[in-house]
Amino acid sequence: MxxxxxxxxxxxxxxxIVLLHAGEGEALTYQISVPLTPGAEVQATLPDGRVFVLGKVVGLPTATRWPSYTASKWAEAGTVAASAVNAIHLTLAVEKGEGQTMSILPLQTVAPAAGDKAFITVDVPAGTALFGGWAPPVGTRVTVKKENGDTLPLRDRGLPAQGEVLLFQVEEExxxxxxxxxxxxxxxxxxxxxxxxxxxxxxxxxxxxxxxxxxxxxxxxxxxxx
Incomplete structure (x- = not known):
């Protein structure tokens, strides 16, 4: 038998599998903010106003990666393409069939898919905080808050500037x-x-x-x- x-x-x-069944307009579970400012806190904010510190930014990207790793082209532009204990990858755009990405990494990691100089570094160990229970799921939409307060989609914007803030809207599905x-x-x-x-x-x-x-x-x- x-x-x-x-x-x-x-x-x-x-x-x-969550990515295949992501919905639109769901209730907000929490928001993650990642400032592109050295020394600034990465925070998770709940709908009731409670704030949890997930680390501090200690390194900024100076470039994006294109062409990036194969699976990045299957993510929607402006969303989380991969979420792991040692890296979070964001697809900014898909050009000529290849993904353009930037990444967020913990302080100590091995993540060749992030590319050279195309990542934000956060001062927490892999598998914890932003890279643990607070990690944004694949498909989470990402926006950029500019210094003047305007918020724009991450997609097709290229590399966000120092002083801007990445916002991840993690929704209940x-x-x-x-x-x-x-x-x-x-x-x-x-x-x-x-x-x-x-x-x-x-x-x-x-x-x-x-x-x-x-x-x-x-x-x-x-x-x-x-």
Missing amino acids: RTRATILVPLFVFLL DRPYIIDIENRPGGRVLGWYAQGPRVLARVIHPIRGVGRFDGTIFQGIGRLRA
């Missing part, structure tokens, strides 16, 4: 509380919602082994890294 392996994944860290992946060709990817299960996708290539790369050292065993 053929056996079937299943993988249960808590939703709140399964960011790629209809997300499953468990994702069940049947690890076989044609296996179902099931999302479990309050209303019941829903097929989100089908497995094309099942897991047949394990591997390692430098970014895995920043996450604990048995937990998702990105």
Whole structure:
């Protein structure tokens, strides 16, 4: 008898599937502000006004990366393209089929996808604060608050200037509380919602082994890294 392996994944860290079902106009969960000012605090603000400090900015980008890593072109311009324990990547634009990105990195990390000089550095360890429970999900829209108070979409603006602020509007969405992946060709990817299960996708290539790369050292065993 053929056996079937299943993988249960808590939703709140399964960011790629969340992207496929992101909604418009949902309720604000919290806002993240990342000032492009050395020494300024990165903050998360709840709708009730409570503020949590997620670190301080200690380094600014002097360029964007283009062409960037492959998956960046699949993100909508002006949104979070990847959210991991050791890096957050933002797609600014997609030009000639390639993504243009900038990134936010913790103080100590290995993140070659960020590129050279195309990242903001925050003085917290990987896997914590902005790179932990407060990390903005994939698909989160990003705006830029200018020094005069005007707010514009990040998309197609190029590199934000020093003194401006990146704003991440993290919104509440209809997300499953468990994702069940049947690890076989044609296996179902099931999302479990309050209303019941829903097929989100089908497995094309099942897991047949394990591997390692430098970014895995920043996450604990048995937990998702990105």
